[in-house]
Amino acid sequence: MPEVLERVAPNRVVQNTPAEHAPATLPEPKAERHPLGPLKVVHAFWLSGMSCDGCSISVLGATDPTVESLINGRVAGMPRVDLHHCVLSVDVGEDFIHSYLLAERGELGAPYVVIYEGSIADERIAAATGGYFSAMGTEKLGKDENGDEINRPIPTAEWLARLAPGAAAVIAIGTCATWGGIPAAAGNPTGSMSLMDFLGRDYRSVFGLPIINIPGCSPVGDNFTETVAMVLLFLQGIAPLPEFDDLGRPAWLFNDTVHQRCVRAGFYEEGTFAKEYGDKECLVEIGCWGPVVQCNITSRGAINHMGGCMNTGGICIGCTMPGFPDTFSPFYKKPPGTILSSNASRAYGSVIRRLRRITQEFGNQEVRWNWKGETPSGWGDHAKPTFLRRGIHYFYEAWQQSGSTPPGRKGDDSKFWGAKRPDAAKPVYKGRVTSFRGDEDKNK
């Protein structure tokens, strides 16, 4: 074993591969087991690598379910979650690390899941100069010649290698942990990589689960807590394993693109586009990548079903995707594909949009207003449909009602007015729906 690797993970199985960023440690294979409920407690060991802690912040804002309800066991059918988080836990120092050591030794007395936030740096690079990138806790290596203790910081990557083989599930949260993210962007000096790259494609938890990936920078907190809840119900043995896609993403959250659920998609379809930030229309021509990015931010919102990139005027920069950030840079520049797609929408939308405005105009007409020839609104002059538009709408409505019975009243309809019909012998527009059957008879 090379000395550098020994210093990172002296007791670990090391696989030497020619790959530049080969993982320093690999999990030992474990036999698959099936879920065995009921479970009272499941421990959650949170580890942070090359991270800004944004994932922790977003999870704390989750509402369905909340972190508090998971911790307090208030979600029906679910075990209580005992969260071990270096910022949120009350225990500190050796007391805090103690549970991690128990889990590694298999002495915890309850199943556990591992959650990793941030990408995993290649600790061999830091170890070459006697340092480390991300560490939590220390272990004693012995004493130096002066009798002083030598302590070694334990890289979080090593904690992952120690705990993953015995975990009920391993969850990567955030784009750094799921795909590598910003720390793994082209030119990164740390050799940063994702959990999948670190543990390898053959990794399986003791319950037979590959790594679960909840991407996003930062991810939607509810995407995480909801997935945790569903996995725990599976581990309880009272729900099926939820559907994950071929990259380990919760399929029901990440199958659709941002664009398919975007609040601005109607503008795109009608070919109207924002020219600058603050405009209400589709943002594709000022740099939005939503049409190709798998994310539910527009339908889920950022926190408590509120906010979220396009909902609040921001473009999609592809932060949930494995190619982020390199594939989607430079940010705030029109994606090349828009030359074809948005111009096609513009051509098609300019026609469709005008036709829809005609139908919308008649949708804004009430039957009584037609007969009276005026709209009783004190807010302004409600424009009357032009002759051409009335003609177009006549045929549209005839087509709409073909094969069905149009609404309306047969016979003398004066009783429906409560008294004599208002003096407006001529309707402004006398179409099939907006006229009365009795009047058709009278007008004969």
Ligand code: SF4
């Ligand atoms: Fe699609 Fe982006 Fe436009 Fe929304 S703003 S409709 S995601 S291109």
